[in-house]
Amino acid sequence: MSEPSFVAGDWGTSHLRLFLCDAHGAPLEAVTGPGVADVGDDFASTFDSLTSRWQEREGPLPAILCGMVGSSIGWMQTAYVACPVQPAQLANACGALRGGRIHIVPGLSCRNRLGAPDLMRGEETQVLGALQIESSLREGRHLLCLPGTHTKWVVLEDGSITQFLTAPTGELFALICDHSVLVEDGAHGVRLAAGAAFEEGLAEFERYPHAQLLHRIFECRSRRLSGELPAESAANYLSGLLIASDVNGALSLLAGSNTRTVHLIGSRGLAHLYAKALAAAKRETRSIDGDAASVAGLTHIQRLLSRQMTAYAN
Amino acid sequence: MSEPSFVAGDWGTSHLRLFLCDAHGAPLEAVTGPGVADVGDDFASTFDSLTSRWQEREGPLPAILCGMVGSSIGWMQTAYVACPVQPAQLANACGALRGGRIHIVPGLSCRNRLGAPDLMRGEETQVLGALQIESSLREGRHLLCLPGTHTKWVVLEDGSITQFLTAPTGELFALICDHSVLVEDGAHGVRLAAGAAFEEGLAEFERYPHAQLLHRIFECRSRRLSGELPAESAANYLSGLLIASDVNGALSLLAGSNTRTVHLIGSRGLAHLYAKALAAAKRETRSIDGDAASVAGLTHIQRLLSRQMTAYAN
Numbered sequence: 001m002s003e004p005s006f007v008a009g010d011w012g013t014s015h016l017r018l019f020l021c022d023a024h025g026a027p028l029e030a031v032t033g034p035g036v037a038d039v040g041d042d043f044a045s046t047f048d049s050l051t052s053r054w055q056e057r058e059g060p061l062p063a064i065l066c067g068m069v070g071s072s073i074g075w076m077q078t079a080y081v082a083c084p085v086q087p088a089q090l091a092n093a094c095g096a097l098r099g100g101r102i103h104i105v106p107g108l109s110c111r112n113r114l115g116a117p118d119l120m121r122g123e124e125t126q127v128l129g130a131l132q133i134e135s136s137l138r139e140g141r142h143l144l145c146l147p148g149t150h151t152k153w154v155v156l157e158d159g160s161i162t163q164f165l166t167a168p169t170g171e172l173f174a175l176i177c178d179h180s181v182l183v184e185d186g187a188h189g190v191r192l193a194a195g196a197a198f199e200e201g202l203a204e205f206e207r208y209p210h211a212q213l214l215h216r217i218f219e220c221r222s223r224r225l226s227g228e229l230p231a232e233s234a235a236n237y238l239s240g241l242l243i244a245s246d247v248n249g250a251l252s253l254l255a256g257s258n259t260r261t262v263h264l265i266g267s268r269g270l271a272h273l274y275a276k277a278l279a280a281a282k283r284e285t286r287s288i289d290g291d292a293a294s295v296a297g298l299t300h301i302q303r304l305l306s307r308q309m310t311a312y313a314n
Numbered sequence: 315m316s317e318p319s320f321v322a323g324d325w326g327t328s329h330l331r332l333f334l335c336d337a338h339g340a341p342l343e344a345v346t347g348p349g350v351a352d353v354g355d356d357f358a359s360t361f362d363s364l365t366s367r368w369q370e371r372e373g374p375l376p377a378i379l380c381g382m383v384g385s386s387i388g389w390m391q392t393a394y395v396a397c398p399v400q401p402a403q404l405a406n407a408c409g410a411l412r413g414g415r416i417h418i419v420p421g422l423s424c425r426n427r428l429g430a431p432d433l434m435r436g437e438e439t440q441v442l443g444a445l446q447i448e449s450s451l452r453e454g455r456h457l458l459c460l461p462g463t464h465t466k467w468v469v470l471e472d473g474s475i476t477q478f479l480t481a482p483t484g485e486l487f488a489l490i491c492d493h494s495v496l497v498e499d500g501a502h503g504v505r506l507a508a509g510a511a512f513e514e515g516l517a518e519f520e521r522y523p524h525a526q527l528l529h530r531i532f533e534c535r536s537r538r539l540s541g542e543l544p545a546e547s548a549a550n551y552l553s554g555l556l557i558a559s560d561v562n563g564a565l566s567l568l569a570g571s572n573t574r575t576v577h578l579i580g581s582r583g584l585a586h587l588y589a590k591a592l593a594a595a596k597r598e599t600r601s602i603d604g605d606a607a608s609v610a611g612l613t614h615i616q617r618l619l620s621r622q623m624t625a626y627a628n
Contacts, residue, residue, distance in 0.1 A: 109540075114530065115518070115522075116533040116537065117536045117540040119535075119539060167526075167528040167532065168494075168496060168528070168531060171494060171495075172531075175489045178493075179489055180482075180489060182485070204429070208428050210524060210566070211563060212481075212526070212559045212560070212563030214481040214483055214486070214527060214559050214563060215481050215560075215564065217486075218430075219430040222430060222431045222432055222433050223430065226431040228431065245528055248526070249525060249526030249529050252524070253529065
């Protein structure tokens with residue numbers, strides 16, 4: 001029996017990426033569109049206009065979407081499934097639109113290592129995708145890092161997500177670059193970036209890994225005024241401090257004694273920065289492309305859903 | 315010999331406070347005006363118009379000013395004097411305007427406990443004032459905290475400032491309240507505030523004092539979404555986390571074994587919040603009013619300057 005092709009979509013706060021996939025989950029074509037925060041209530045028309053070319057050619061296609069599209073400001077609010085979670089549970093908690101032709105993946109919740117409630121939407125699908133791509137992740141304990149605006153650290157145990165932890169590292173970086181005197185004017189719109197100053201920020205933080213970040217970030221200003229840091233390097237130095245704080249703090253909270261390798265899921269640029277910080281903390285890293293992980297996770301859920309529908313039909 | 319009366323001024327980035335003082339440094343009248351960031355190049359005319367009533371009545375008055383008015387964006391750039399610093403050194407490094415009728419206090423620099431350059435402008439004068447107000451500070455080792463946009467932690471040894479450490483705690487709080495999804499919309503312009511949620515943020519941080527702040531601040535959002543925190547309390551919860559991170563981090567870096575009491579210098583509201591966080595960390599506190607400390611410090615420097623001028627005249 002040949003499975004039908006489908007549309008896989010990662011619809012986050014600021015970006016939409018839609019993929020036309022073949023029956024095996026291989027992306028054939030891709031389009032991008034506005035994020036959840038930018039479409040108002042026009043989810044249906046945005047989706048339809050972006051996929052109309054595919055639907056006209058292939059006929060009505062099922063679709064599976066993940067990310068903030070399932071939040072209170074999304075197309076349809078889906079649940080937060082409580083950890084520990086196994087892949088199949090995500091398919092069971094999907095929200096259905098248009099008579100089940102479009103499904104939206106639920107988010108995850110947990111009580112994190114610091115005793116606080118924690119939440120994710122979108123990254124759970126990337127973790128599931130990573131489990132499909134890297135079969136070695138399906139057994140034993142593994143630590144995954146999904147860097148971004150809100151970086152997620154995820155603990156996998158025998159293929160289940162048992163806990164995770166959020167750090168708004170990318171958001172804090174953007175806030176300070178865009179609005180603070182700590183980083184020179186003109187850094188507006190700068191995003192986390194590598195370079196010599198990044199490595200310096202990393203190394204400086206590593207010298208006192210137990211210090212609080214608050215006592216380090218004034219350096220972005222004082223090192224400029226003292227002439228130790230070129231004005232244009234303050235943002236990169238800040239990113240070194242922030243990522244080192246994130247990596248060192250997360251490792252001391254979540255890394256087991258046997259967690260020598262950390263799996264990074266995300267864009268190449270950000271993963272590269274985190275890999276450097278993890279190397280400084282004596283960890284090996286393996287990187288999985290973020291888009292590939294999303295599509296693999298969405299494909300897995302789509303398959304589980306179509307099996308369920310076949311079972312109901314029989 | 316009766317000393318003349320003078321004008322004492324604390325001219326910071328966002329506020330100007332001017333005091334007409336008698337010969338003993340007792341403030342007789344006060345006016346407020348625009349901060350250094352808001353006057354453009356109109357330092358002279360701003361100062362003259364705010365003090366004209368006093369000058370007309372009393373004749374030409376000497377003035378002593380501290381704060382960002384001595385920075386590169388101020389009226390006249392004065393030095394950063396390197397720690398360790400004794401009070402008399404500040405008088406020696408004052409900048410002089412209008413033939414020595416107006417003096418501007420220098421800032422301080424040090425290599426802080428984390429090996430980074432650190433800077434202050436304005437707080438050095440408050441610390442000198444505290445030394446005048448609290449004679450017990452003149453001997454032994456003491457830890458002082460000056461909470462604010464950029465909180466300063468100062469180590470005094472036998473009356474000298476030997477080192478200090480800056481934490482942009484207030485600035486980070488304002489950035490997150492004004493621009494981040496972590497705190498609910500509508501928190502714009504909120505400033506550090508006490509309350510039950512503040513105490514909760516404090517207590518939560520204290521449970522894991524070695525955790526990194528980055529791994530706690532997402533709670534301001536997740537606890538709202540989980541229903542554990544009312545939307546309007548997120549800012550107060552955040553202030554608890556931030557101040558606890560500042561206090562715990564600074565104590566572990568700077569507190570000696572015999573530093574049981576921390577002296578707080580600043581406004582009553584902020585000092586109250588820091589006192590609560592210090593109490594949670596098992597420290598006693600003594601508070602000194604920020605304006606009183608500024609005036610006492612400026613008076614001390616003014617006295618040293620007028621003695622120097624008398625000495626030159628003789």
